[in-house]
Amino acid sequence: MAEKEPTAGAGKMRIDTEAVKEPVVASKLRKEFDGLVAVDDLDMRIGRGLLYGLIGPNGSGKTTAIKMFVGLLRPTSGQAHLLGEKVPIRRNVHRIGYMPQELAIYPDLTVHENLELFAALYSMKDSDFQESEREILKVIDLGERRDSLVSQLSGGMKHRTSLACALIHGPELVFLDEPTVGVDPELRVGFWRYFQDLKAAGRTVILTTHYMDEAVRCDVVGMMRGGKLIAEGAPKDLMARAGTADLESAFIEYSRRAVS
Amino acid sequence: MNVKRVLAIARKNLRGLKHDKRTVGFLVMMPLLMITIFGYAFGGDIKNLDVYIVNFDQAPANQSVAVAIIDDVATRDTVRQVRVYGPDVADASAIDASLSRVRDAKAWALIVFEDNFTEEVGAALGAMRNGTFAMPGSFKVYIDGTNPNVVSAIMTDLQISIQKVLASPVYGIVPPIIATPELVYGEGAEFIDFFAPGVMGLAAMMVTFMLSIISFVHERSQSTLERLLSSPATEGEIVAGYALAFGFVGLIQSIVILLTAILLFDIQIQGNVVLALSIILLFGIGNQGLGFVLSSVAKNEFQAIQFMPIILFPSILLSGVFWPIEAVPDLLRPVSYFLPLTYAVNGLRSVMIRGWGIGDVWLQLIVLAAFAAVMLLLSAYGLKKRR
Numbered sequence: 040m041a042e043k044e045p046t047a048g049a050g051k052m053r054i055d056t057e058a059v060k061e062p063v064v065a066s067k068l069r070k071e072f073d074g075l076v077a078v079d080d081l082d083m084r085i086g087r088g089l090l091y092g093l094i095g096p097n098g099s100g101k102t103t104a105i106k107m108f109v110g111l112l113r114p115t116s117g118q119a120h121l122l123g124e125k126v127p128i129r130r131n132v133h134r135i136g137y138m139p140q141e142l143a144i145y146p147d148l149t150v151h152e153n154l155e156l157f158a159a160l161y162s163m164k165d166s167d168f169q170e171s172e173r174e175i176l177k178v179i180d181l182g183e184r185r186d187s188l189v190s191q192l193s194g195g196m197k198h199r200t201s202l203a204c205a206l207i208h209g210p211e212l213v214f215l216d217e218p219t220v221g222v223d224p225e226l227r228v229g230f231w232r233y234f235q236d237l238k239a240a241g242r243t244v245i246l247t248t249h250y251m252d253e254a255v256r257c258d259v260v261g262m263m264r265g266g267k268l269i270a271e272g273a274p275k276d277l278m279a280r281a282g283t284a285d286l287e288s289a290f291i292e293y294s295r296r297a298v299s
Numbered sequence: 300m301n302v303k304r305v306l307a308i309a310r311k312n313l314r315g316l317k318h319d320k321r322t323v324g325f326l327v328m329m330p331l332l333m334i335t336i337f338g339y340a341f342g343g344d345i346k347n348l349d350v351y352i353v354n355f356d357q358a359p360a361n362q363s364v365a366v367a368i369i370d371d372v373a374t375r376d377t378v379r380q381v382r383v384y385g386p387d388v389a390d391a392s393a394i395d396a397s398l399s400r401v402r403d404a405k406a407w408a409l410i411v412f413e414d415n416f417t418e419e420v421g422a423a424l425g426a427m428r429n430g431t432f433a434m435p436g437s438f439k440v441y442i443d444g445t446n447p448n449v450v451s452a453i454m455t456d457l458q459i460s461i462q463k464v465l466a467s468p469v470y471g472i473v474p475p476i477i478a479t480p481e482l483v484y485g486e487g488a489e490f491i492d493f494f495a496p497g498v499m500g501l502a503a504m505m506v507t508f509m510l511s512i513i514s515f516v517h518e519r520s521q522s523t524l525e526r527l528l529s530s531p532a533t534e535g536e537i538v539a540g541y542a543l544a545f546g547f548v549g550l551i552q553s554i555v556i557l558l559t560a561i562l563l564f565d566i567q568i569q570g571n572v573v574l575a576l577s578i579i580l581l582f583g584i585g586n587q588g589l590g591f592v593l594s595s596v597a598k599n600e601f602q603a604i605q606f607m608p609i610i611l612f613p614s615i616l617l618s619g620v621f622w623p624i625e626a627v628p629d630l631l632r633p634v635s636y637f638l639p640l641t642y643a644v645n646g647l648r649s650v651m652i653r654g655w656g657i658g659d660v661w662l663q664l665i666v667l668a669a670f671a672a673v674m675l676l677l678s679a680y681g682l683k684k685r686r
Contacts, residue, residue: 109529137529141522147315159307160530188318204526 061086062212062243063108067117070103070266077103079266080117085245085259090238092257093247094290100266101247102140105214108245109137122212133161136210140217144201146190150181153189153200154207161208168207175203178233195226202230206237213237215246219253231256251287262290269297300539304532308540312514313547330502330552334559337498338491341621345452347379349406351397355389358417364436364464365412371460377452381406386414401443408442408453424470484569484653492567495560496647497620499579500640502556503549507583508610510545511590512603520599524682534682538675541591542584549583550576569654575647578660581667582643588674595681614640642666 063085070078078100085091093101106112108119110127122131144153151172158168176182179199189197202218215234219227231253237244238258246257254260255274262270262277270277270293274286281289316322356365372378381400384393400406413419420436440457444450465472485492518524527537553576560566568575589610597603614620617627618640627635635641646663649655657664 106525111525111529132529132531135529137526139522139525141525143522143526145311145315145523146521147318148311149318152311152314156307156311157526157530160304160527160532162301162303162531 062122063091063119063245065104065108065117065119068104068107068114068119069116070100070107070112071115076266078107078114081266081268083261083268083271085243087243088238088241089243089258090234090256091243091245092254092260093245093263094249094251094254094260094286095263096249099263101263102216103266104263105137105216105245105247109135109214133208134211136205136208136213138202138205138213138215138218140220142197142201144189144197144204147188149186149188150176150192150200150203151185153204157204158207163208171207171209175207178236179203180229194221195223198222199226210242212243213245215244217247217249219248219250227253251290252285254286260286262293264290264294264297267297269293300533300535301531304536305539305543308527308532308537309543309547312541312544315514316510316548326506326548326552327555329506330498330556331559333502334495334498334556335563337494338560338564341490341494344377345448346376348377348408348449348453349381349400350378350453351381351400351406351409352383352412353389353393353397353409354383354385354412355414356412356416357386357414362417364417364420365438367464367467368457368460371463372456375456375459377456378408398441401441404443404445406443407449408440410438410440410457412438424472488567488652489564491560491564492652493648494621495556495564495566496575496651497644498560499553499556499575500582500618500643500647501615501620502552503579503583503643504586504614504640505607505611506552507545507549507587508590509607510548511541511587512594512597512606513600514545515541515591515594516597516600516603519594528682534679537682538588538591538678541678542587542671542675545587546580546584549587550580553579566651568651570650571656574657574660575650578643578646578650578663578667581664581671582639585639585667585671585674588671588678591678592674592681614638617641619644639667639670642670 061084063083065081065083068078068081068083069076081100081104083104093104095101103112107114108121108126110132113127119126121128122134124131128135145156148156154172154175155168158171163171173182176185179202181196181199181203184192184196189200192200198218198221202215205213205215219230222230234244234246235256248254257274259272260274260277261268270280270289272280277293278284278286278289281292283289283292316326352369354363354365354369356363358364360366369380369383373380382397384390384397394409394411397406397409401409416436416438418436419434422433423435426433440453442450442453462474464470515524518527528534557568557572557575561568590606593606593610594603597606613634617631617635618624618638619627619635620640624632624635624641642663646660646667649660649663653659
């Protein structure tokens with residue numbers, strides 16, 4: 040009990056110095072909905088510049104955890120710090136990016152107008168926005184559809200626009216909730232290449248997926264089940280420790296161990 | 300509160316409308332249609348009511364009071380005399396035929412003058428001059444009372460004719476008492492002048508409420524709200540951006556109504572147009588806030604639309620848009636004073652017809668500003684509670 044609530048001054052100092060290495064720190068983070076536990080005293084530390092994959096079946100608490108990180112849900116107990124600031128963060132909010140699981144873009148606006156809106160909300164300068172927009176449209180290959188209404192785009196294009204909206208302001212810490220769900224295989228490869236680019240540029244990327252096979256591309260994988268982190272590590276190590284040839288089998292193995 | 304973010308959200312809402320040509324058409328056409336239809340439907344008096352007349356009056360035509368009344372009624376267009384049976388053809392079958400037209404709702408009324416009508420009138424006049432008493436001359440009006448407005452239109456028209464006939468040189472009888480109106484306000488005002496401010500308030504209310512509730516239901520269902528809330532935009536900035544955008548739309552609509560009313564119906568505006576539009580803007584912002592607040596209880600567009608009649612009907616009926624608040628039963632009167640539309644319409648009329656200035660409509664302005672402020676605060680609070 041005593042260690043759960045450190046004195047404010049000391050706690051803040053400790054978190055701030057660690058934030059240099061670890062932009063995401065969760066301690067005993069918990070969320071209950073009407074008595075149902077969605078996230079169960081989650082402890083988690085994610086280092087800077089990592090591509091971190093949160094994997095687990097539907098309902099394992101991945102999305103709930105991310106929503107607490109980005110300030111959309113209030114933790115029932117415990118706490119989390121992003122970039123050294125306790126969530127819900129205010130001071131550093133412009134330094135993070137978030138792509139919700141749903142498309143979450145305006146179908147009655149063009150691709151450009153969607154991007155421009157989020158750039159304005161993040162107080163980007165016009166010249167910065169223009170440069171960033173040009174760059175990101177190239178990456179998502181939507182340069183020619185810049186002035187098309189989102190409602191007239193294909194599903195994959197909408198998805199790419201949604202990703203672009205989360206990244207337009209060049210955030211150093213990015214949460215992507217199921218960025219590859221419903222994305223065709225060819226595009227998925229492109230997405231992963233882009234995540235690697237972000238990482239190479241020093242950004243920290245945290246994404247969720249329930250396609251366990253693609254999570255091998257992450258630096259670190261956290262396996263969630265029943266709101267708890269049941270295993271965490273580099274994909275190769277996780278498979279080696281479980282004695283399996285793929286992440287999916289590894290997940291099943293760790294689930295079995297967690298229950299027993 | 301960051302003004303740039305407020306503007307970005309307002310622009311987003313207006314841009315969404317810009318791409319939806321049909322909705323833009325609706326937003327412009329709806330108030331235009333409303334004022335035009337209401338203007339023509341309510342603006343005119345009741346006209347050309349079909350009436351049958353059976354006249355048994357035996358007096359010679361040039362002396363008959365009945366004929367004089369019938370001729371005078373014919374000079375106006377309230378009543379259309381479908382058929383007049385003169386004394387030469389009047390009989391029981393004429394009455395039966397005419398009455399069945401009224402019973403079949405093919406005509407509104409049947410007027411019957413008895414054979415000694417002129418005689419009776421003469422006797423009553425003589426008695427009056429001698430200071431004695433005789434029964435007044437009378438005629439019967441069989442009338443379909445389904446619509447009280449029609450009854451009153453026909454009876455008033457007949458009264459006018461009776462007075463005119465009596466005032467003619469033949470009888471020279473002028474009523475000894477006359478009430479003369481001296482208009483304090485509304486010199487030359489017609490019903491449309493009374494009406495236009497009401498329609499402006501009503502249109503602003505319908506549209507701002509509808510736009511806001513539907514947009515915000517979308518914002519929630521397509522999860523864009525989550526994205527906004529995870530960005531640096533605060534609840535207050537989101538709410539202010541919405542108010543700015545849809546308050547502006549309400550304002551544009553009022554201008555459409557005002558222009559239509561001026562060009563088509565030649566309405567008069569005594570007061571300051573900017574003051575009138577400010578009233579609309581405050582009222583529009585309040586209503587968009589109401590839509591915003593109610594959107595949190597609506598899961599989809601269908602549920603959102605269900606709020607429309609609940610919100611609209613009390614306002615339409617109890618806020619003095621069509622008839623004065625004094626016509627509202629005592630029991631419901633407190634509701635009238637609780638409805639913001641009451642203050643909007645009252646304020647608009649005072650400015651547009653009475654020519655009042657800001658010092659005279661301060662009460663309405665304060666009430667509407669309070670309404671807007673409360674709704675915006677509730678909207679922002681509703682967003683905060685979700686976190």
